[in-house]
Amino acid sequence: MAAADELAFHEFEEATNLLAETPDVTTISRSDPRTPEGQVAVAVGSGGGYGAEDEVESDKTALLQEPQPQPGFWTFSYYQSFFDVDTSQVLDRIKGSLLPRPGHSFVRHHLRNRPDLYGPFWICATLAFVLAVTGNLTVVLAQRRDPSIHYSPQFHKVTVAGITIYCYAWLVPLALWAFLQWRKGVRERMGPYTFLETVCFYGYSLFIFIPTVVLWLIPVPWLQWLFGALALALSAAGLVFTLWPIVREDTRLVASMLLSAVVLLHALLAMGCKFYFFQPLPLEHMAPAHQDTSLHPNVVLTPTPPRPMITEGLRLQV
Amino acid sequence: MFVWGESEGELGINFDHIWQKTLTVLNPLKPADGSIMNETDLAGPILFCVALGATLLLAGKVQFGYIYGMSGIGCLGIYALLNLMSSSGVSYGCVASVLGYCLLPMVILSGSAVFFSLQGMIGTVLALVIIVWCSLSASKIFISALDMEGQQLLVAYPCALLYGLFALLTVF
Numbered sequence: 001m002a003a004a005d006e007l008a009f010h011e012f013e014e015a016t017n018l019l020a021e022t023p024d025v026t027t028i029s030r031s032d033p034r035t036p037e038g039q040v041a042v043a044v045g046s047g048g049g050y051g052a053e054d055e056v057e058s059d060k061t062a063l064l065q066e067p068q069p070q071p072g073f074w075t076f077s078y079y080q081s082f083f084d085v086d087t088s089q090v091l092d093r094i095k096g097s098l099l100p101r102p103g104h105s106f107v108r109h110h111l112r113n114r115p116d117l118y119g120p121f122w123i124c125a126t127l128a129f130v131l132a133v134t135g136n137l138t139v140v141l142a143q144r145r146d147p148s149i150h151y152s153p154q155f156h157k158v159t160v161a162g163i164t165i166y167c168y169a170w171l172v173p174l175a176l177w178a179f180l181q182w183r184k185g186v187r188e189r190m191g192p193y194t195f196l197e198t199v200c201f202y203g204y205s206l207f208i209f210i211p212t213v214v215l216w217l218i219p220v221p222w223l224q225w226l227f228g229a230l231a232l233a234l235s236a237a238g239l240v241f242t243l244w245p246i247v248r249e250d251t252r253l254v255a256s257m258l259l260s261a262v263v264l265l266h267a268l269l270a271m272g273c274k275f276y277f278f279q280p281l282p283l284e285h286m287a288p289a290h291q292d293t294s295l296h297p298n299v300v301l302t303p304t305p306p307r308p309m310i311t312e313g314l315r316l317q318v
Numbered sequence: 319m320f321v322w323g324e325s326e327g328e329l330g331i332n333f334d335h336i337w338q339k340t341l342t343v344l345n346p347l348k349p350a351d352g353s354i355m356n357e358t359d360l361a362g363p364i365l366f367c368v369a370l371g372a373t374l375l376l377a378g379k380v381q382f383g384y385i386y387g388m389s390g391i392g393c394l395g396i397y398a399l400l401n402l403m404s405s406s407g408v409s410y411g412c413v414a415s416v417l418g419y420c421l422l423p424m425v426i427l428s429g430s431a432v433f434f435s436l437q438g439m440i441g442t443v444l445a446l447v448i449i450v451w452c453s454l455s456a457s458k459i460f461i462s463a464l465d466m467e468g469q470q471l472l473v474a475y476p477c478a479l480l481y482g483l484f485a486l487l488t489v490f
Contacts, residue, residue, distance in 0.1 A: 076402075080401075080403075083402040083403045085472070086468040086469060087469055087471040087472050118472060122475060122476065129482075153490065
């Protein structure tokens with residue numbers, strides 16, 4: 001049984017090399033509910049009892065094209081196939097998302113039509129965790145420099161971060177996938193990506209924000225904006241290059257609108273995170289004055305310059 | 319010693335196995351024997367959880383509820399992930415047992431918090447080292463017990479997040 005597994009695994013390796021050599025080959029994901037052929041070999045490799053001996057004798061191309069009945073999406077084993085990745089594969093996909101190259105679609109080149117859910121899930125979890133932790137740490141570090149700032153651990157930021165990131169990583173790909181499916185009639189040559197591939201490349205594109213958020217701890221505003229812009233540029237470029245083969249056959253209006261909507265949503269996410277988790281610190285200065293005196297609550301929240309507020313606080317205390 | 323041996327047999331606790339597992343955790347670089355996880359015992363893990371709570375109490379933080387809550391939910395998460403990633407399934411008791419044993423270095427961390435505050439550079443570095451130690455041990459045992467090759471870092475990462483939460487509880 002072990003020898004049969006080994007042989008089945010090697011055949012799959014050769015198949016992926018074939019795919020890599022001919023990147024334009026049409027091993028595309030069809031729009032029917034069955035997952036692409038690449039995953040057939042995954043199921044065969046991992047579950048040795050599924051007639052592995054039969055697959056060994058069959059041809060390489062037959063291995064790629066043979067349809068197998070897929071378990072329904074409500075069963076556990078359906079999701080098992082999406083977690084069958086190695087450390088090296090995940091690291092390779094992360095590297096691919098960090099360095100987008102024009103003409104190389106992330107899905108074709110790195111995913112090879114085998115999306116995984118491990119990467120997106122843990123990247124989103126890490127990003128939410130890091131956002132909450134660094135959001136709290138900025139206030140702690142500011143307090144070390146200036147003892148007048150009041151700090152209390154804000155655990156609700158973890159929940160806010162988690163909900164925002166996960167909603168973005170699932171709902172935006174859903175909308176994008178639905179839109180591309182609707183426009184499918186216009187394209188003849190290439191089918192759209194499956195929903196899970198869309199989720200997958202969106203999840204991996206969020207990876208660059210993790211080191212960016214850590215670097216946002218440095219309290220130099222122009223440096224923060226620089227890092228944010230860099231991360232946004234790399235991430236959005238990755239998304240655009242991945243979507244370009246699908247979208248270029250559509251009308252120019254629709255293509256440009258779609259790509260600019262994708263980039264805009266990404267930018268909104270980045271800026272929203274920056275403003276919510278890394279609030280400009282002058283607001284913190286106003287907090288003690290507000291608690292001592294009974295100022296109108298709107299006074300603290302409007303982004304007015306701090307000087308009038310502090311003199312008002314001082315005047316009322318006197 | 320004769321009486322002690324009798325009570326050990328009666329209670330069903332195998333002290334030799336507990337000691338072996340503890341040694342495996344304490345030395346994360348030595349490859350683990352896959353068969354030690356064949357029996358799931360929760361005596362060791364519960365002992366380590368209580369020890370963690372006790373050392374946190376000594377440092378002035380009463381957080382038993384958080385410890386039990388986080389360990390329960392964390393175990394559930396790791397259990398789901400391991401069932402998805404491995405070809406053979408894994409039972410919840412086995413996951414809880416391994417994660418509980420690998421909590422031992424965290425007890426060391428919270429013990430040291432009694433003697434000096436961990437909120438400086440030394441504390442941060444020590445916490446990071448302990449997190450890496452815990453997650454490497456846990457992933458090593460899971461990999462050898464479930465025969466998942468080439469996925470050690472993928473299993474270690476969620477364990478590191480879980481132990482990171484425990485470390486945050488200890489440090490702050």
